Amino acid sequence: MSVSVLEIERLNKSFQTPKSTVNALSGIDLKVQEGEFITVIGPSGCGKSTLLKIVAGLDLAYEGSVKLSDKEVTGPGIDKGFIFQEPRLFPWLTVEKNIAADLSLRNPDIRKRVDSLIELVRLQGFENAYPRELSGGMAQRVAIARALLRSPKVLLLDEPFGALDAFTRAHMQEVLLDIWQHNKTTMIFVTHDIDEAVFLANRIVILKPRPGSIRSIVPVTLPYPRKKATTSFQSLRLKVLSEFERIEDTEWVDRAGL
Template identity: 75%
Template sequence: MAQLLLNITGLSKQFDTAKGRVKALHQVELRIKEGEFITVIGPSGCGKSTLLRIIAGLDVQYSGHVRLGDQEIEGPGIDKGFIFQEHRLFPWLTVEKNIAADLSLRDPEVRRRVNELIELVKLEGFAKAYPKELSGGMAQRVAIARALLRNPRVLLLDEPFGALDAFTRAHMQDVLLDIWRTNKTTMIFVTHDIDEAVFLANRVVILKPRPGEIKHIVPVDLPYPRKKTTTSFQELRLRVLKLLDSMDELELTDGAGI
């Protein structure tokens, strides 16, 4: 039985702005087991990215508790990988050097791990290529490989496919699921896309508008691999859509990436 990996209790977050104090998150309660794939969806400004940044340890000014394993998260660390919407690769480094990041490829173990990740993200033959020679989807695969280099316990993905065209986005969803099944890394994936949320996840976490609170957690009991055209998929998608439609300020992409 999978063990509890991430335990969030009573999480609230406020920002001080020129217009006053803004509540971003309010009393968020979430428990995630090892190996789960969680998607987080909700209206723009409901605190999805803020939640990821707190889990990543990039923002430690909040109330409540966020524990990874039995340790309170107090800052960034190699046990947490983070992937942004933009790939953020170094343009002067090759694919293999971007994946290695601050580690030397002269180290046999680093070289072995980088080669293993290049194969995992299906970029064989592109180790010596530079970012300008890659498509958007390929560049994001490099970013995923780099985030996995140190075997993080949780991988946090903040709309990583949002800038891709529909065909590439659908392909990258399949690639990410292959990586998840192979690597068994716990993943928390923020998206605005309902189909993407249902297609990827074991559970879909729905946040209500600011201040962000968890309104619903929808289990996705569909076997992998999934097809978006099946009746069971469409029924779950419709259920999530109806839950979102019940909230104000709905700003979601309905069906992008099909």
């Protein structure tokens, strides 16, 4: 029997500006099963990143309920990992020390865990490299390893590959799937790229424009590993694109390649 690790109920989020109140999210209801890989897509400004920040406990000014493992989210914690659009590494620390962060590598258990994560994210041989010596994809792998060090119940990823070139992005998608399949960490991944959403996810959550609400949830039953050129992949991609034909946002439709 599947277990819900994350439960979001009747979530509403508003921002107060000098002139008016802006409704960012409205009526979000979502249950995420333990070990699931969820991707979230939608028009710019529909509240995707805001949703991640609320789940992470970085924004508590909302209405509704957000529970992680049956406990209300009341702030940031080691049970929630967060990957930003940029790696945010400490430039004065090596790869292994960035992964360990505030924990000591002199601790045998920490050392073993860091070494295991370096192998998992394919950075063997770069343990003593500094961020300035890494490519964008390598730096994001360090950030992912650091987020996984404390074995979070959910890993939240806010367009982590958006700034990478197409080749590196495709490679990072493969690396992330390897990590997910190895650790079975529950992941919620925000992206603007529909191919990426289909390639990675068990389910795709599609948000409507502001105020952001769930337009539909598309299950992805394609077996792993997935090939983007296959008929089954392209068929599902078209199904997701068709959802955007019903959204009156021509800018997003153009960006999606419709």
